[in-house]
Amino acid sequence: MTPEVAKGALADAADGEEAALLTQAVLSKLTITDIPEGGRYEIGTLDDGVVRLDWNGSFSVEDGKLFGEADHTWTRKYWYSPLGLEQYLDLVRRAVEVRQRVRGDVELVHHEDDGAYIQLRYRIAATNVKLDRAYAEIVRVDAEIVEAADQAADEVGARIAEVSARLSGWGTNSLDELIDAVDGAVSADEKGRALEELCARLFSSVAGFVVKQRIRTETEEIDISIVNGSSEPRLAREGAVILVECKNWTARCGKNEFVIFHEKMLNRSRRCSLGFLVSWNGFAGTVTKEMLRGSREELLVVPLTGAEIRAAVRQGDFTAALLSCWDKAVAL
Known part of the structure; x- marks a missing residue:
């Protein structure tokens, strides 16, 4: 203009x-x-x-x-x-x-x-x-x-999360068991609970990340709000809040979900410049096109698939997997 x-x-x-x-x-x-x-x-x-x-x-x-x-x-x-x-x-x-x-x-x-x-x-x-x-x-x-x-x-979110974790037996299953639960769950609710715990525990394992809020909505989406205190150079330059949203759908995540998540990041009082969109069964090609369209923006949405999470758990280094996905998103 x-x-x-x-x-x-x-x-x-x-x-x-x-x-x-x-x-x-x-x-x-x-x-x-x-x-x-x-x-x-x-x-x-x-x-x-x-x-x-x-x-x-x-x-x-x-x-x-x-x-x-x-x-x-x-x-x-x-x-x-x-x-x-x-x-x-x-x-x-x-x-x-x-x-x-x-x-x-x-x-x-x-x-x-x-x-x-x-x-x-x-x-x-x-x-x-x-x-x-x-x-x-x-x-x-x-x-x-x-x-x-x-x-x-x-x-308030942190307190509710603590109570919910205690009541649901949070932490009793290993990461491998949680992955099996996500893959093999019969109901959407069981799958959602397993994915919620899996993602929250994985992001909590990143040095400097503090998971402050976990919200499950009526659409089975899971929002995780993270306070970013990382000293890792790529993460340290990002905003104070990092948002994570998980999709436990059987289908691939598409452009519409990407755009909605992008809007949620904008609604964080300009404190959020980085978000991870987790889709257990992968992403449609329209997501890559949408990422290319927004490649000049300050906000960065990093796609993360179930396959990448499974590999990170097997290798025992979720931080490395996260940074690899960050690198790929920036390089588009």
């Missing part, structure tokens, strides 16, 4: 209700004076007719000052965190109110709970006039606001 195209989109947005869509790359070429008052813009890309936002919110200028309005709108139906949606957003709201009172650079705009959805919006004031620096400033402040709520969710 050129600065001229961006300015045209901003001018159109000033006369309508829809926000203009700008890319991060063009922000360094624009200043606050290029933003007409009365219009809004969002940061992201348009991919096959689908808007992919880099930050959940919009930006506008009022009285010569730039504001970013964070939009935390969630539905209980698709909220899978072990900390309830109401409790999570209540913590975020409290953080906004405290910061508004103490520092004055944020303002609560709207908070409503209709039983199905909870809407929470707040404005963040930028001090920079260059749009790229203002964008980075607003995103940083938003991450600071949700930090306590994210930490609380991790702590």
Whole structure:
């Protein structure tokens, strides 16, 4: 996107209700004076007719000052965190109110709970006039606001995981026995439980990785949230949070699942740059094409198959297998 195209989109947005869509790359070429008052813009890309936002919110200028309005709108139906949606957003709201009172650079705009959805919006004031620096400033402040709520969710998830592990006999089976259980399980539930334990224990074996959260959803998907404290050079440069999602399907994982997982990584307050998508029975060719399309992005999704996990367990070195998969994903 050129600065001229961006300015045209901003001018159109000033006369309508829809926000203009700008890319991060063009922000360094624009200043606050290029933003007409009365219009809004969002940061992201348009991919096959689908808007992919880099930050959940919009930006506008009022009285010569730039504001970013964070939009935390969630539905209980698709909220899978072990900390309830109401409790999570209540913590975020409290953080906004405290910061508004103490520092004055944020303002609560709207908070409503209709039983199905909870809407929470707040404005963040930028001090920079260059749009790229203002964008980075607003995103940083938003991450600071949700930090306590994210930490609380991790702590609740860890506690639930500990209790679940104790009740289900976690750790009584060897890794080889867990692999046999995944391959030979009759029901999806049995297979899911074996795969959940197998992946959590393997990722816990990587030096510096701390598995903080394990979530099983109604679709038999397994999410594992990892705090990244690795000193290994390739892993150390990645974000503080690493996400793992496991598919215990009999079919191969395809493009749609890859895209959905990519979106989940984006929804980690810009703390997640690396994710491992585990598909026990492999991946369709469409996944490789999707990886090639996103090869210039900062986010990296690393595919991991059941065959690669079985080989890693046999060789007794899951870290080496993980890094090998990382290398292949980067080399695409």
